[in-house]
Amino acid sequence: FSDLIGYLQPASFPVDFLKGVLENQIPIHILIFKAIKIEGPVLCWLFVWLILSLALPCAIIAQACCSKKGIQRLRDDYSITSRYTDKWMRNLNTCLMHLLLLLLLGSIALMITANEQISQTATTAPNRIKIMFEDIETFVDNTQFQISSVTTSSIQIATEAIHRDLEDGEQLLGNPLRQALHDETGIETAIQALPDLTAVAADLFFRVASLIKDCNKARSAGKSLQGSLTELSKLLTLTRQECLPRDRPLCDTLQTQPFAVTIYVDQLTSDYHLQQLEKMGTNENFNRTIEISQRTFQGLPKRVSLETAASRTEIRSVLNQYRNNLFDSVHSFEDVANAFKNKIKMYKDEAVPLTEKVANGDLWRWILVLGLSLLTFLVWGFLICGAPCGCDSTPKTIPFLQTGLGLTCVLSLIMWTFGSVSFIIGGHCHVLICQPLYEDPTYITLNELLNTRDIISRSDDNLFYRILKANRSLRVDSMFNKCRNNQSAFRTFDLQTIFNIESLTNAKEWREYNEAIKRFPAILSNFEVLSPKLRENLEEFSSLSKVNFTNYRNNISQPITNKDLSSVAEQLKSVAKHLTDARSAENMERLAFRTQILVETELQRLKKIRDDILYQMAALEVFLAPLNKRINQSLSRLKEIQYFVDNDGMRISRKVVSDYIDGLNRNLEQMHSFTKKKVFYEIGNCRPLWETFDMIRISGCNMMVDHLNGFSVACFFCILLFLALAPVTFTAIEQFRKDFEGSLDSITHRRARNGMLINEEGTWATPSPRSSSEGVQRHDLPPSEMPWVIAREHMDTMIPSPPRFPEQVPLRLEPNRIAEAFAKSSRILDATKLIRKPPQIREPSPDNAPATPVRSQGVQSIASVSRILDSARSIPSHLRSPEPHLGTTPSTSSLMASSQSLLMKSARHTEPSRNIKSPIPRIIQAMTSKARRRYESLKLIERMDRISPKSWL
Numbered sequence: 026f027s028d029l030i031g032y033l034q035p036a037s038f039p040v041d042f043l044k045g046v047l048e049n050q051i052p053i054h055i056l057i058f059k060a061i062k063i064e065g066p067v068l069c070w071l072f073v074w075l076i077l078s079l080a081l082p083c084a085i086i087a088q089a090c091c092s093k094k095g096i097q098r099l100r101d102d103y104s105i106t107s108r109y110t111d112k113w114m115r116n117l118n119t120c121l122m123h124l125l126l127l128l129l130l131g132s133i134a135l136m137i138t139a140n141e142q143i144s145q146t147a148t149t150a151p152n153r154i155k156i157m158f159e160d161i162e163t164f165v166d167n168t169q170f171q172i173s174s175v176t177t178s179s180i181q182i183a184t185e186a187i188h189r190d191l192e193d194g195e196q197l198l199g200n201p202l203r204q205a206l207h208d209e210t211g212i213e214t215a216i217q218a219l220p221d222l223t224a225v226a227a228d229l230f231f232r233v234a235s236l237i238k239d240c241n242k243a244r245s246a247g248k249s250l251q252g253s254l255t256e257l258s259k260l261l262t263l264t265r266q267e268c269l270p271r272d273r274p275l276c277d278t279l280q281t282q283p284f285a286v287t288i289y290v291d292q293l294t295s296d297y298h299l300q301q302l303e304k305m306g307t308n309e310n311f312n313r314t315i316e317i318s319q320r321t322f323q324g325l326p327k328r329v330s331l332e333t334a335a336s337r338t339e340i341r342s343v344l345n346q347y348r349n350n351l352f353d354s355v356h357s358f359e360d361v362a363n364a365f366k367n368k369i370k371m372y373k374d375e376a377v378p379l380t381e382k383v384a385n386g387d388l389w390r391w392i393l394v395l396g397l398s399l400l401t402f403l404v405w406g407f408l409i410c411g412a413p414c415g416c417d418s419t420p421k422t423i424p425f426l427q428t429g430l431g432l433t434c435v436l437s438l439i440m441w442t443f444g445s446v447s448f449i450i451g452g453h454c455h456v457l458i459c460q461p462l463y464e465d466p467t468y469i470t471l472n473e474l475l476n477t478r479d480i481i482s483r484s485d486d487n488l489f490y491r492i493l494k495a496n497r498s499l500r501v502d503s504m505f506n507k508c509r510n511n512q513s514a515f516r517t518f519d520l521q522t523i524f525n526i527e528s529l530t531n532a533k534e535w536r537e538y539n540e541a542i543k544r545f546p547a548i549l550s551n552f553e554v555l556s557p558k559l560r561e562n563l564e565e566f567s568s569l570s571k572v573n574f575t576n577y578r579n580n581i582s583q584p585i586t587n588k589d590l591s592s593v594a595e596q597l598k599s600v601a602k603h604l605t606d607a608r609s610a611e612n613m614e615r616l617a618f619r620t621q622i623l624v625e626t627e628l629q630r631l632k633k634i635r636d637d638i639l640y641q642m643a644a645l646e647v648f649l650a651p652l653n654k655r656i657n658q659s660l661s662r663l664k665e666i667q668y669f670v671d672n673d674g675m676r677i678s679r680k681v682v683s684d685y686i687d688g689l690n691r692n693l694e695q696m697h698s699f700t701k702k703k704v705f706y707e708i709g710n711c712r713p714l715w716e717t718f719d720m721i722r723i724s725g726c727n728m729m730v731d732h733l734n735g736f737s738v739a740c741f742f743c744i745l746l747f748l749a750l751a752p753v754t755f756t757a758i759e760q761f762r763k764d765f766e767g768s769l770d771s772i773t774h775r776r777a778r779n780g781m782l783i784n785e786e787g788t789w790a791t792p793s794p795r796s797s798s799e800g801v802q803r804h805d806l807p808p809s810e811m812p813w814v815i816a817r818e819h820m821d822t823m824i825p826s827p828p829r830f831p832e833q834v835p836l837r838l839e840p841n842r843i844a845e846a847f848a849k850s851s852r853i854l855d856a857t858k859l860i861r862k863p864p865q866i867r868e869p870s871p872d873n874a875p876a877t878p879v880r881s882q883g884v885q886s887i888a889s890v891s892r893i894l895d896s897a898r899s900i901p902s903h904l905r906s907p908e909p910h911l912g913t914t915p916s917t918s919s920l921m922a923s924s925q926s927l928l929m930k931s932a933r934h935t936e937p938s939r940n941i942k943s944p945i946p947r948i949i950q951a952m953t954s955k956a957r958r959r960y961e962s963l964k965l966i967e968r969m970d971r972i973s974p975k976s977w978l
Contacts, residue, residue, distance in 0.1 A: 082434035183696035199326020230306025254284030444740030
C-alpha cells in the first residue's frame with residue numbers, strides 16, 4: 026500500500042526545499058508555491074476523492090427526488106423475451122451486489138486489521154523505543170569498553186615486556202654480543218685455552234724449579250765428593266810413600282794424580298731461560314694477566330649493560346610517556362563515549378514519554394476507527410439484509426436498503442476525512458521517512474541529509490554533529506552496509522579521527538622513541554681481549570720456552586770423577602794382597618775399603634742426582650716443544666681476535682644492538698598489529714546497530730506506516746464501493762417494488778376476474794376486528810351454510826396477516842351435527858391426498874378457462890375443511906365445554922371420537938419440509954422473537970402456496 030500511495034507523493038526527499046526553509050533565504054510566497062508544486066498530486070488526489078465522496082449523497086438525493094411515486098403494477102401479458110431479460114438482469118444485479126458487499130466486507134476487515142496493527146504498534150512503541158535506546162547505549166558502552174581494554178592492555182603488556190628486556194640488557198645484549206664474537210672469531214675457545222696454558226705454565230715452572238733444585242743438589246754432592254776424593258788422594262799418597270822399598274815398585278803402580286769431580290751443573294743453573302722461567306713461576310704477573318683477560322671476556326655482558334644503561338633508561342622513559350599518552354587518549358575516548366551515552370539517555374528520556382503520550386492518545390484514534398468500522402459494518406448489515414437472495418422480498422427489505430444507502434451518504438464523507446488524514450500522514454511518512462530508510466544500498470537521501478552541514482546543527486550538543494565532526498569521509502551508505510556485514514564499529518564510524526590508534530600504537534610514528542633508538546651507544550668500543558701485558562708475557566713465555574739442553578746434557582753425561590773409583594778400589598785391593606809389609610797391606614786394604622765406601626755412598630748419590638737432572642732435562646725438552654707451539658698458537662689467535670675486534674667489532678656490535686632493538690620493536694609491532702586487528706576487525710561489531718535500525722524501520726514503516734496507508738486505501742476503496750453499490754441498490758429496490766406491485770396486481774386481477782373476495786374472518790383463525798353485529802350474524806348461520814368465499818364488498822387491497830392453525834377444543838355437538846361432520850371426513854381425506862401431490866399449474870387460456878379438475882377438487886377440499894373448522898369455531902361457547910349433567914350415548918361418543926380424530930389428523934397434516942431461506946440474517950433472527958414469528962409465518966404461507974399457489978388469497 027505504501028508503494029501504491031508513493032506514486033502520488035514526491036519522487037524523492039526535497040533536500041533543497043528543506044535547506045531553503047532552514048536557511049530562511051527564500052520568500053514565504055515562493056516557499057508556499059514550491060510546497061504546492063511538490064504536493065500538487067496529493068492535493069489533486071484528495072480533491073478528486075472529495076468530489077467522489079460528495080457525489081454519492083448528491084446522486085442518492087437526486088435519485089430519491091426523481092423517483093416515481095406509487096407502485097407500478099405488473100402486466101400479466103408480458104412476453105417470454107422480456108421475462109428472460111428481466112431474470113438475467115436480476116441475477117446479474119444480485120451477483121454484482123453480493124460481490125460488492127463481499128469486497129466491502131474485505132475493506133472492513135482491512136480497516137479493522139490495520140487499526141489493530143497500528144494500535145498494537147503504538148502500544149508497544151514506548152517499550153520498543155526504550156529497548157532501542159538501551160541497545161544503542163549498551164552497544165556504545167561495550168564498544169568503548171572493548172576498545173579501551175584492548176588498547177590499554179596491549180600497550181601495558183608490550184611496555185612491560187620491553188621493560189623486562191631493557192632491564193635484562195646483560196642477557197639480551199651482552200651475551201648475544203659475546204656469542205656473536207665467539208661465532209665470528211672463536212674468542213671463547215681462545216680465552217678458555219688461557220687457563221689451560223696457565224696450568225701448563227705452572228707445570229713448566231715446577232719442572233724448571235725441580236731441575237734447578239736438582240742441579241743445586243748435584244753441586245752440593247759434587248763438592249762433598251770432591252772433598253772426599255781430595256782426602257782419599259792424600260791418603261793414597263801417604264800410603265804409597267810408606268811402602269817398603271821392596272814393595273815400592275808395586276806401590277808405584279798406583280796412580281798418584283789427584284781425584285777430581287768432573288760434573289758441572291753451574292752452566293745449567295746459570296742458563297737465562299731457566300732463570301726467567303724460574304722467575305715467572307715465582308711471579309704471579311703471568312697468571313694475573315691471563316685472569317684479567319678472562320674476566321674481561323666473561324664480564325663483557327655486564328660491561329655492555331653498564332655502558333647502555335643510560336640509553337635503556339631513556340627508552341624506558343619514552344615508552345612510559347607514549348603509554349601515558351595512549352591512556353590519556355583512551356580517557357578522552359571514554360569521555361566522548363560517555364557524553365554520547367548521556368546524549369542517548371537524554372534522547373531516551375525525551376522519546377519514551379513522548380511515545381507514551383502518543384500511545385495513550387492512540388486509544389481515541391483506535392476508538393474512532395473502530396467506530397467507523399462498526400458503522401461501515403452496520404451499513405454492510407443493512408445492505409446484506411436487503412440484498413436479493415433468491416426468495417421473495419419482505420416488507421423490511423426496501424427499508425433496509427434505503428437505510429444502508431442513507432448511511433453511505435454520511436459515511437462517504439467520514440471515510441474521505443479519515444482516508445485523507447491517513448493518506449497525508451502515511452504518504453508523507455513513507456516518502457520522507459520510510460523511503461530514505463529503505464534505499465538499500467546507496468541511501469542517497471540520508472547521505473545528503475547527514476552530510477549537509479546546513480541541515481545538521483553545528484552545536485557540539487548535536488548528536489550527528491559530534492559523529493560527523495572532523496570526519497568528512499563518513500558516508501551513511503558505507504556505514505549501514507558495513508554494519509549489515511557485521512564489521513567493527515571503529516572502521517564503520519571512522520573513529521580514527523577521535524581515537525587515532527594508528528599514531529598511538531604504531532612505534533614507527535613515535536619520533537622521540539626513534540631518536541632514542543638512534544642514540545643507542547656502541548657496545549664494543551675499547552674492548553681488549555689481548556692486553557699489552559698479556560701479550561708481553563705470552564711473547565716472553567714463548568721465547569723462554571725455547572731452551573736447548575743438548576750441551577748441558579752432554580756435559581752432565583760425562584763421568585762424575587776423573588778416575589774410576591771402583592777400579593781404584595780394586596787396584597788397591599790387589600796391591601794390598603801383593604805387599605809384603607803387613608802394615609802397608611793393611612793400610613792399602615783400609616784405603617780400598619774407604620774408596621769403596623765413597624763409591625757406594627757419595628758417588629752413587631751424585632750419580633742419582635745426575636740421572637734425575639738428565640731425566641728432567643729430557644722431560645723438559647719433551648714438554649717445552651708442544652708448550653711453545655701452544656703458546657704461539659694462543660698468542661697468534663688472540664692477536665687475530667684483537668685485530669678483528671678493533672676493525673670489525675663495531676659491525677658486530679651494531680648487529681647485536683640492531684637485533685636487540687628489533688626485539689623491542691617487535692613487541693611494539695605485535696602490540697600494534699594485535700590492537701589494530703582487534704579494533705578494526707574483531708571487536709565492537711556493529712551488527713546490533715543494523716538490527717536496531719532494521720527494527721526501527723520495520724516497526725515504523727512496515728508495522729505503522731504501511732498499515733496506515735492500507736487504512737487510507739481501504740477508506741478510499743469503501744468510497745468506490747459505495748459509489749458502485751448505489752446504482753446496484755437502487756436497481757434492487759426497484760425490482761423489489763416491482764415484485765410487490767406485481768403481487769398486488771395479481772391479487773386484484775384475480776379478484777376482479779372471479780368476482781369474489783376472500784373472507785378473512787372465515788379463512789384465518791384470528792377473529793376479525795370488525796363490528797360484533799356482523800360477527801353475530803355470521804355466527805348465527807348454520808355451519809353448512811357458512812360461506813367460505815363471499816362477494817366483493819370493497820376494492821381495498823389487503824394482505825392478510827399470517828394464518829395459524831386453530832387450537833383443538835373439546836366439542837359437544839348434536840348427533841345430527843356429528844353425523845354431518847363424519848360424512849364430510851371422507852372428503853377431507855381425499856383433499857389430503859390431493860394436497861400431497863404436486864400441483865400442476867397451467868397457463869391460463871386466452872379465454873380465461875377455468876382451472877383443471879384436479880386443482881378445483883383440491884380447492885373444494887380445502888374449502889370443505891375450512892367450513893368444517895369454521896363450523897366448529899362457530900359453535901356457541903356453552904356448547905363447546907362439556908357439561909356433566911348432559912349425557913351422551915355410546916354411539917354419540919364414538920362418533921365424536923371419530924370426528925375429533927379426523928379433525929386432528931387433518932389439522933396435523935403437513936407438507937414435506939422445504940428449506941426456505943429467510944431474507945433476514947441469522948444473527949438478526951436470533952436477536953428478535955418477532956422476526957422468528959415472522960419467519961414461521963412465511964414458512965406457513967409457503968406451505969399453503971404449494972397447495973394452491975396464490976389461491977389462498
